[in-house]
Amino acid sequence: MTNSTEEEKRIRKEQKLVADWKALMRTFVRPENDATRATLVKYMEQILFGLNEFLKRHVDITKEISLKELSLRFKDTQISEQPEKKLAEVITDLINDIAPYAVNVASPYFIGHMTSAIPFFMVHLKTIVSALNQNMVKLETSKVASVLEKQVLAKIHRLIYQESEAFYQEHVQNVDTTLGSFVEGGTTANLTALWVARNKAFAPTNGFKGIEIEGHYAAYRAYGVDRSVVLVSRLGHYSLRKASGILGIGNQNIIAIDVDKNNCIDIDCLNKTIKEIKQNSRTKILAVVGIAGTTETGNIDPLLKLGEICAENNIHFHVDAAFGGPTLMSERYKYLLNGIELADSVTMDGHKQFYMPMTCGMVYFKDPTIMDAVIYHANYVIRRGSVDIGIKSLSGSREANSMILDSSLKIMGSKGYALLIDHGIELARKFAEEIKKRELFQLITPPQLNILTYRVCPVHIQNKLFSGDSNETRLINENLDRINRTVQRIQREAGNSFVSRTVLKDMNNNEIVVLRCVLMNPLTNMKIIKEILDEQEEIYKNRFENFSDNIEKDDI
Ligand SMILES: Cc1ncc(COP(=O)(O)O)c(C=O)c1O
Numbered sequence: 001m002t003n004s005t006e007e008e009k010r011i012r013k014e015q016k017l018v019a020d021w022k023a024l025m026r027t028f029v030r031p032e033n034d035a036t037r038a039t040l041v042k043y044m045e046q047i048l049f050g051l052n053e054f055l056k057r058h059v060d061i062t063k064e065i066s067l068k069e070l071s072l073r074f075k076d077t078q079i080s081e082q083p084e085k086k087l088a089e090v091i092t093d094l095i096n097d098i099a100p101y102a103v104n105v106a107s108p109y110f111i112g113h114m115t116s117a118i119p120f121f122m123v124h125l126k127t128i129v130s131a132l133n134q135n136m137v138k139l140e141t142s143k144v145a146s147v148l149e150k151q152v153l154a155k156i157h158r159l160i161y162q163e164s165e166a167f168y169q170e171h172v173q174n175v176d177t178t179l180g181s182f183v184e185g186g187t188t189a190n191l192t193a194l195w196v197a198r199n200k201a202f203a204p205t206n207g208f209k210g211i212e213i214e215g216h217y218a219a220y221r222a223y224g225v226d227r228s229v230v231l232v233s234r235l236g237h238y239s240l241r242k243a244s245g246i247l248g249i250g251n252q253n254i255i256a257i258d259v260d261k262n263n264c265i266d267i268d269c270l271n272k273t274i275k276e277i278k279q280n281s282r283t284k285i286l287a288v289v290g291i292a293g294t295t296e297t298g299n300i301d302p303l304l305k306l307g308e309i310c311a312e313n314n315i316h317f318h319v320d321a322a323f324g325g326p327t328l329m330s331e332r333y334k335y336l337l338n339g340i341e342l343a344d345s346v347t348m349d350g351h352k353q354f355y356m357p358m359t360c361g362m363v364y365f366k367d368p369t370i371m372d373a374v375i376y377h378a379n380y381v382i383r384r385g386s387v388d389i390g391i392k393s394l395s396g397s398r399e400a401n402s403m404i405l406d407s408s409l410k411i412m413g414s415k416g417y418a419l420l421i422d423h424g425i426e427l428a429r430k431f432a433e434e435i436k437k438r439e440l441f442q443l444i445t446p447p448q449l450n451i452l453t454y455r456v457c458p459v460h461i462q463n464k465l466f467s468g469d470s471n472e473t474r475l476i477n478e479n480l481d482r483i484n485r486t487v488q489r490i491q492r493e494a495g496n497s498f499v500s501r502t503v504l505k506d507m508n509n510n511e512i513v514v515l516r517c518v519l520m521n522p523l524t525n526m527k528i529i530k531e532i533l534d535e536q537e538e539i540y541k542n543r544f545e546n547f548s549d550n551i552e553k554d555d556i
Contacts, residue, residue: 017083043091048123050095055106070101103498108523109532112500114295114323114352116520121411125404126357134400136182137390138381142400146389147173149402153180155409156348157364159328161341175387177368182402183394185361186322187239189347190289192363192374192394194230194243196345197287197316199373201228212374216248226282229253231273232289233265235296237320240289249286261507263299263445265290265306274313287316292337293324296502296516298428298451300324300336307342319343322361324449326353329414330421336448344370350405353421353520360401424450424519431517431529440537444504444514453504453514455484456540473510481513483544488515490539497532 031037085093104110106117135141136149154172157163157179171177183189201223202211208222220226228249232240234256241251257273258266270288277283288310290301303319310317319340325348328334340346343366350360365371371392382388390396409417428447435441435454442457457465457480465473488501500516515536 017086019081019083023083039088043087044127046088046091046095050091051099051123052120054095054099055104065101106521107497108521108525108528109497111517111519111521111524111529111532112498114349114518114520115358116355116518117523118355118357119408119412122355122357122404122408125407129400129403132400132403134403136398136400136402137393137396138388139386140381140388142389145400145403146387148406149182149389149400150179152402152406152409153178153182153362153364155406156180156362159414160325160343160346160364161366171368174368178365178371178392179368180362180364181371181389181393182398183361183363184398185351185359186237186320186347186349187242187361188394189322189349189361189363190237190239190318190320191243191246193318193345193347194240194247194249194287195394196365196370196373197230197318198228198247198249200316200370201284201286203373210373223284224282225284227253228284228286229255229277230287230289231255231257231270231285232320233257233259233263233291233294233301235259235263235294235299236289236291237295237322240320259299262448263294263297265301267302267305267309270306270309274309274315278313285313285315287318290317290319290339290343292319292321292340293327293449293451295323296451296504297445297453298323298447298449298518299445300448302339303337303342304339307339310344311342316344317342318345318347320347322347322349323352323451325349326417327421327449330418330425332418332422333425333449341366350401353424354405354408354417355420355520356401356404356408360405420520420522421450423522427519427524427526427529428452428517430526431519434526434529434533438533438537440540441533444506444512447519450519451517452519453502453516455480455512455514456487456536470508473508477506477510477512483540484513484515486543487536487539490543491532491535494535497528497535499532 026036031040105113105115108117110116132145134143134145136145139146142149150173154168158168171179181192183192199210199212202219204210204213205222208214208218211219214222220228230240230244230249230253232254236254236256241254243249244254245251255273258269260266274285274288277285288306290303290306292300292303294300307317309315321337321340324337325340325346328337328340345366346364348354348362348364350356350362351358354360374394375392376382377384377391382391390398425447428450432443432446432452432454435443435452439459440456441454442462444453444455446452461476461480465476468476484501488499492498500518501513502516503511504514506512
C-alpha cells in the first residue's frame with residue numbers, strides 16, 4: 001500500500017529524495033525539454049490508461065477486504081519532513097494499491113446508487129479544468145470561463161423554462177441578471193433555492209432591512225409571524241432539512257406531506273395543510289417543494305398541479321430535479337416533468353444524469369433578478385459594480401465545472417443524453433417485469449424513471465401478507481426485513497454486484513426494508529440484471545431455504 005515500508009524508506013534514503021528549491025521549481029515549470037515532456041506524457045498515459053484498464057478489467061464492485069483491515073493500513077499520522085516518493089511512484093501506488101480497493105462505480109453490476117459510470121471523455125475535460133485552475137468567484141481569475149458559464153446556465157435554463165429567444169438574448173450575458181448558479185451539489189443547490197425563497201419572503205419593508213441583514217427575530221417581528229415552514233412530500237431529500245437548519249428555519253419546520261400510492265405528493269393533503277397553515281396567520285409558508293425524481297423511488301410529483309397551487313397561494317415553488325432534471329432532454333419522457341416550467345427555482349445535479357465527474361450542482365431561477373436577494377460584496381473581490389459571478393453565489397472559490405457541462409453538451413447533444421435516459425427508464429421497466437416473473441421477489445415501487453424497489457418476499461408469503469391480520473403482518477415483515485438486509489449485505493460483501501437498500505412504507509403504512517436499484521449505466525443490460533437476481537436467489541437459498549413466516553433465526 002502507499003504507506004512506506006522500512007525497506008522503501010531505506011531505498012529512498014539512498015536515493016536521497018530531499019525537498020530542495022531546485023526540485024521544487026521543477027514541479028512548477030512547464031516541461032522545458034523533450035525528455036521532461038516525455039516523462040509527463042508517460043504519467044498522463046499511466047493515469048488515463050492505467051485506470052481505464054482497471055475499470056474495464058475489474059468488474060468486481062470492490063476487492064473483498066474489510067474496512068477494519070483497510071483502516072489498519074492507514075494509521076501513519078506523521079507528515080514526513082523530506083519527500084517520501086516521486087510522482088511516478090505515487091501515481092503507480094494510486095493505480096495499483098488504492099484504485100482496486102475503491103468502489104468501481106463504473107461497473108455495470110453497480111446498480112445501487114445515483115453514482116455510476118461516466119463517459120471517458122469526462123476525464124479529459126476534468127484534466128483541462130484542473131490544468132487551467134480557474135476560480136469562478138471572480139472575473140479576475142476566470143475571465144472567459146465566467147462568460148462561458150453564463151452561456152451554459154442559459155442553455156439549461158432554456159431546457160427548463162423554454163422562454164423566448166429575445167429573453168435569452170437579453171439575459172445570456174447580462175451582467176446584472178442571473179439565470180442560475182453552479183454549486184457543489186444538489187444539497188447546496190437546494191440550500192441556495194431556500195436561501196433565496198427565505199429572503200424573498202422576508203424582504204426589506206417599512207424600515208426593516210430584510211432577514212439576511214437583521215436575522216429571524218427581527219424578520220418575524222416585522223412580518224408578524226412566529227414561524228416559517230417549507231412543505232414537501234415525505235420522500236423529500238434530507239438536504240432540505242439540512243438547509244432549513246442552516247437557514248434558521250428549523251428543520252422541524254420542513255413539513256412532510258403524505259404521498260399517494262404512486263409515491264407522489266398527495267395533493268389533497270397538501271391543500272389541506274396549506275389551508276390549515278393559512279388559517280393560522282402567524283405561520284409563513286416559504287416554499288412548496290416538488291420532487292422530480294425522489295431519491296428512493298424515482299417518482300415525480302405532479303408539478304403542473306403544484307405550480308398552480310403555489311401561484312394561487314403566492315408561494316415560492318421549488319422543484320428538486322437533482323436526479324430527474326435531464327429527463328427534459330428525452331423527447332419520449334420529458335412529459336413526465338410537465339409543469340417544471342412553473343417553478344420559481346429548480347435544482348439539478350451535473351454528477352447524476354448529466355454524467356459529469358464529482359461534483360457539480362446547479363440551481364436555476366425563473367426570475368433572472370431573484371438572486372439579488374443574496375448579493376454579497378467584498379473590497380478585494382466581488383466589488384460593487386463588478387460583474388463577478390461570485391456576487392450572487394453560495395460558494396466562494398469554485399472550479400470551472402461549467403466548462404465540462406458545456407463541452408459535454410456539445411459532445412453528446414441532447415439526443416445523446418436522451419439515449420442514456422431512455423435506456424435507463426426502459427431497462428428499469430424490463431427489470432420490473434423480470435421481478436414479477438420470479439416467485440421469490442415482490443415489486444414494491446414500479447419505475448416511473450430509472451429507479452425501482454423490490455424485496456425478497458416469496459409468493460406464498462405475499463399471499464399470506466395480503467390476507468393476514470396486522471399482528472401477523474408485522475411479524476412477517478420483521479422477518480422479511482432481516483432477510484432483505486442480509487441478502488443485500490452478503491451480495492455487497494461478495495463484491496460481484498451491488499444494489500442498495502432503504503426503508504419505505506408499504507400500502508398499509510408499515511415500514512419495510514426494500515432493495516433499491518438505479519439504472520444509469522448504459523452497459524447494464526437484462527443479462528446482467530438476471531445475474532444479479534440469480535445471485536440474490538442463491539444467497540437466499542443458502543441462508544434462508546426453510547423460510548417460514550414464523551422464522552425466529554436472527555441472521556444479522
Ligand atoms: C432528489 C435529490 N435532491 C438532492 C440530492 C442531494 O444531492 P447531492 O448529493 O449532490 O448533494 C439528492 C441526492 O441523491 C437527490 O436525490
